[in-house]
Amino acid sequence: MPMQEKVEAQSILSMNSVEVLYDNVMLAIKGVSVQVPKGKMIALLGSNGAGKSTTLKAISGLLKAERGRISRGEIKFNGTDITEVLAQKRVGMGICHVVEGRHVFEHLTPDENLTAAAPLGMSRSVLNVEKEKIYNYFPRLAERRNSQSGYLSGGEQQMLAIGRALVTQPSLLMLDEPSLGLAPFLVSEIFDILQKINQEEGVSVLLVEQNALAALEIVSEGYLIENGRVVMHGTAEELKSNSDIQEFYLGGGEGTDFHNVKHYSRRKRWLS
């Protein structure tokens, strides 16, 4: 298919019909195909348990940490098949995954968090330049660079997790629900910074979000995943105007359909 080849050539990431098994039995995603064009921001949307995190873990190689594996399909990064490449090698190739739930190194300072992510080969001066750049994007972190990270606020920890990923100098930055549990003003602050990073550094971004409304404001395309399959793919405009999306994810619909109930109970949990 010449058409597909053309899409792949312009993609930094091209994931084709990938299936993932956990513990050799649990089929978590069932043939997911996702393309991330170079320099673009793409969103993966979908409700809880749809397979979004699994998709990111398949790309970053972190599946192995959870006894998961790719049982079918292939993942190409800049045209190279990385399906069998070790997770730490993928970081070196330019893929960095900010995992769900703000995993900062709690007993390290923000500054040490950034140092920890530096490749062993990165010189001290380059590292310092990188750090200053990150503190420029996130001035809140600069203020608290020497305090213990475990005591940062949720928003600051999310910023630190993103900053720490930037130290690895990624060309593809993947974020798993960065807005989770954050106040709306923080979400928009973080999303603005993501957009800036995307524009200024030319980093391609793959953003997983349940907060579809916020995500569709900054990405150019989105994929909707349900039950381990891509059920919709389109530009942000197309998705925003789609009636199903409006009903299920943008809070436009009424009634007691399954998805809304699920979202509601989950939201309640964040607040408690």
Added chain:
Amino acid sequence: MDWIFLTELAINGALTGLLYSLVAIGLVLIYKASSVPNLAQGGLTMLGAYVVLALSRDAGMPLWLAIPLAAVIMFGMGFGIERVALRRLAGRPVVMILMMTLGIDIFLIGTTLAIWGGTSSSMNLGISYEPLLMGDIFISRIHLVGAGVALSLFAAFMLFFRTRTGIKLRAIADDYMASWSVGISVERGVGLSWALASLVAVGAGVIWGEIQGVDQSLSILLLKGLTVAVLGGLDSILGAVIAGVIIGIIENVGAEFLDQFVGGGSRELIVAAVLILTVMIRPHGLFGRHDIERV
């Protein structure tokens, strides 16, 4: 009460305590990286002593060469243990890893018995047994040397944990998933912690081998080391040093008073009491980190 005698007991107790710290530091290094108390640290200490002995007595090397070479060998051995015995357990319940370290301890005891037999050999460091007289106080020279080794290692590790590699190791101690996500090799980090603990075991093995002879009973040092590490907080090197001094003093001074009532064996009782009370009253020890809790 004779104050000079009491001071002498306290100082020698503190020095002995620092020798327990030597064992405890190894435990702490591995605990930091894997959240498991390494039950093989006594066995490693014993092995460290045997390797030095094999190089100096059996292969005829001078000690100044045998000890560093043993350190290099044990350093590599630490990486090997992680690779062969522990890597396949990554992600398994901590109790499995704990049992594996116990298995390694028993394996090391059995191996040294098979190779060198069970008779005690002397280390022959050439340090005089004549105590050092400072003012009116007698101090054991070998204990003084051992305490110096413990404090030097402590200082070296404090510096090491500020280097980039040291910070990565602390990052691994905090969060495996986050470490992988930024390309830190957790496996190599855990291997490095075993290598460093094995290196420390050479220091502990040489000093303790000189004090009580080299045989399999060196592995029992695990119990003292573990008590010190638990009181210090299991993941704090500073804690291991300070707890060592505290336990050494309590043990030496306390035994002097208690032995007249219980007729010997009070050292063990005192150490047991410290361990049990720590676990009951302050489970994360003097300097152990609390898990940070936020809403």
